[in-house]
Amino acid sequence: MTESEVIVVGAGPTGLALSLALARYGVPSLVLDNGDGEVTARAARTCVLRPDTAAWLPSAPGAAVPAARWTSWRARRRRQTIHQKELDETTAPFHVEQHALERALRAALAQEKLARVMPGSHLDILEQDAAGVTAHTRPRARDGGDGHGGGTWWRGSYLVGCDGARSTVRKLLGVPFAGRTAVERHAVAALRTRLPWESEALLDRDLDGGMREVTARPLPGGVWRLDWLLPARGDLVTPEALLDRVHSTLAHWNRESGAGSSGKGAAGGDPDAAASGPYELLDTGVHTSHQRLARRWRVGRAFLAGDAAHLVGALGVQSVDEGLRDAANLAWKLALVWHEMGGVRGPHVDRDAVDVVLDSYESERRGAVGSRLRAVDQALPLVRREGGGLRAILPGGGARTPLELLTDGHLGQGLLGSPAAYRSSSLAPARGTVDSVGVATQPGELVRDVxxxxxxxxxxxxxxxxxxxxxxxxxxxxxxxxxxxxxxxxxxxxxxxxxxxxxxxxxxxxxxxxxxxxxxxxxxxxxxxxxxxxxxxxxxxxxxxxxxxxxxxxxxxxxxxxxxxxxxxxxx
Missing domain, CATH: 3.40.30 (Glutaredoxin)
Structure with missing residues (x-):
């Protein structure tokens, strides 16, 4: 046990990325993984990462993240293209399977001497004092323990809860998690097929058969993820109903392009199944988007990040991308303080200044995610009901159509998707202390890649x-x-x-x-x-x-x- 380690609870993308970033900054970390250390492959569970977020992910042999980048985004309504955006190296997002991202992060961590992952570690006790954090984990019942006896005590300098929407860390800290449930709901399918277009993401509205909205986004290896918008609170989606959606959607696109042939699922004389063409169904599911924000993101030496701190996802806002931004923001601040407190510059440490650095994580990231959630709340009824008045209700968003707003969310651009700007950061130089000059990037904004x-x-x-x-x-x-x-x-x-x-x-x-x-x-x-x-x-x-x-x-x-x-x- 190393008392100086940063304890990271949760081995999802946010926790693994945080541990990797800390190692790069020279800070040791311990990842407490409630799972068995294996990553479950779910082709229908994917994430879209903005180019600046994906730039610092693992790229070494054996740890590279396979990703698809789209050449354009096209939004249609009743077979008519309403909005199309061409993408290039600076704007095209990375679409990756989440299990591939997690495996790549684990592979990268395995090469870091300052990071270690402990599987089968379920947190049940969290204590703090002036010098550090103490955590207790017990083995899971399904791993052979009774879920109560035994366990291990861990000691660290700081602790970060990256343990998801049902965060144990958040509950042990007593932090409220206010918000709304089931804001949006989608049926999801991942399948290997050929669509009438290549490397292009599509959002299609008002298709035949009463399907209100479906998106098709390519993944590596000829795989596509299809999402159908469902009523926020509706009946369960049966496997048969989801297959009907697959057949109807593929048949619609194939008939429109003049393609189509009999394929899997054509039995029973279903014309849509016959016209859907050949495909291989890899995975299905139902994805529900919630809107929640933790009241506090820092309690003493403990922090929250990722889904433990916020739930986003409606109108295309990407939860994993936001979680990785949490990790990027927190990692360098923890590293700076860790090195200051660890003796490198320890004799001159001002603990008030340390708190300014650590408090800035909550003020910057919670403020950014809170603004995103408010923008989604304001846009949601307009986008789903095709209402007007977007200019008045979304300050700074301009006269955006519903499909343009959806494009912003899915591509990580505009009011619903662009990176946060920390213009009021407590870490900015005091006004009047520096002679700033104008460039294309304002202070607090993300810099351009050059x-x-x-x-x-x-x-x-x-x-x-x-x-x-x-x-x-x-x-x-x-x-x-x-x-x-x-x-x-x-x-x-x-x-x-x-x-x-x-x-x-x-x-x-x-x-x-x-x-x-x-x-x-x-x-x-x-x-x-x-x-x-x-x-x-x-x-x-x-x-x-x-x-x-x-x-x-x-x-x-x-x-x-x-x-x-x-x-x-x-x-x-």
Missing amino acids: PVIALDGERGRLRERLCGNGGELLVVLVAPGTGVWDSRHWLSAGIMPELAAAVGALPLKAELLVTEDYPGAAPHTVLVIRPDGHLVTALPAPRIAQLRACADALRGGPFTRARSPASRDARR
Whole structure:
């Protein structure tokens, strides 16, 4: 048992990704897995990840995540295309099977010395004190235990509950989980077939046979996921009824394209089954979307993330993607505090500043998800009832049609899907302390992905340096023309020596990168970027004192010796 480990409860995508990010930051973690360590394959259980989220997922041999990327998104009504959006490398989302994502994360964790996963560990006791967290797990009854006796005690520095919608951590912390149930309900089928289009995702409304809405989204290996909108609270969907939907939908598309031949399920003289064409049904299910938000995401040294903290999913909003954003936001903050408290910079730790850093996780992520849920609540009746007035009810959304709003949710764009901007973050430099200049990205927003060059000459993309792959702070100099020269020629030229020395002297582990161009940035602009990819500010050329002010702000303020026990205790 290592008392300095961060305990992660739950081995779903959020928990595994958090543990992986912590390992990349040099922080040991223990994942308590309530399951048996095996990942159950469910082809109908998939997730859509925005490009910036997918950029930091495992890509090494044996740990790569197989994914399909769509060339376009098409929304139709009564066979007429109403809205179509072409996609490219910067906008096309990644569609992956969740079991493939979990297996890839487990494979990546197996290669990390600072991470370990303990299967068969059901949490039943959680205690905290000023120095750390104590957790008790008991073996599950189905693993041979009686579910009560025995068990193991674990000690860690912090604990994060990533244990899903029925989170034990949330219940042990006594955190309310308010919201609405069964906001949307879909019948789901995963099947291997050929559709009249390739690599294109489709949302079809008002099909023949009374089907109000169906989406078709490609997966790797010729597999498609089909979702049919159901009444929010209706009858159970029988296997026979779901097969009827498969046959009717495929027959509709095949007749429209002039294709179709007899295939599986054609027995009994059903014309739709005959016209549906050949297909292999892999998996089916019913997916219900809830809207819930935990009242608190931090209680002392314990945190909530993923479905334990929020339930989203209506109108195409992606729950796994939001959970991975929780992990990206929390990992670097836990790592920063862990290194401060662990002795690397321990003698000068200000516990008030530590609390500012840790509290910012809840204020940023809970605020972002809360805004998303409010936007969905406002849009839901309009989208489903084809109502008007979207401009007035959705401030900043513009005059969006219902199908355009659905596109935003499914593609991770616009009001219902775009990445959060932490414009009011407590970790931003105080107003008036830095001379910001304008670029295409506003402070608090996610930075664009651009080619970068490291000081050792290594070339890559900016997103590749995020979420533990770079430092605790990224400093990017916009320097046109550097791409054509070897790094040794410009390392000692112009402002580079002064800037490199300043970055090396920062109170954080910072990495200096160079890019030839950034949208809206003038030459010699310095971008200061958080490790989760959100812009702190853009400075005009090197402003050494202001660069230090940005680093101090990310640490919760200039770290000094603890001020007073009373002020510290007030935040606990």
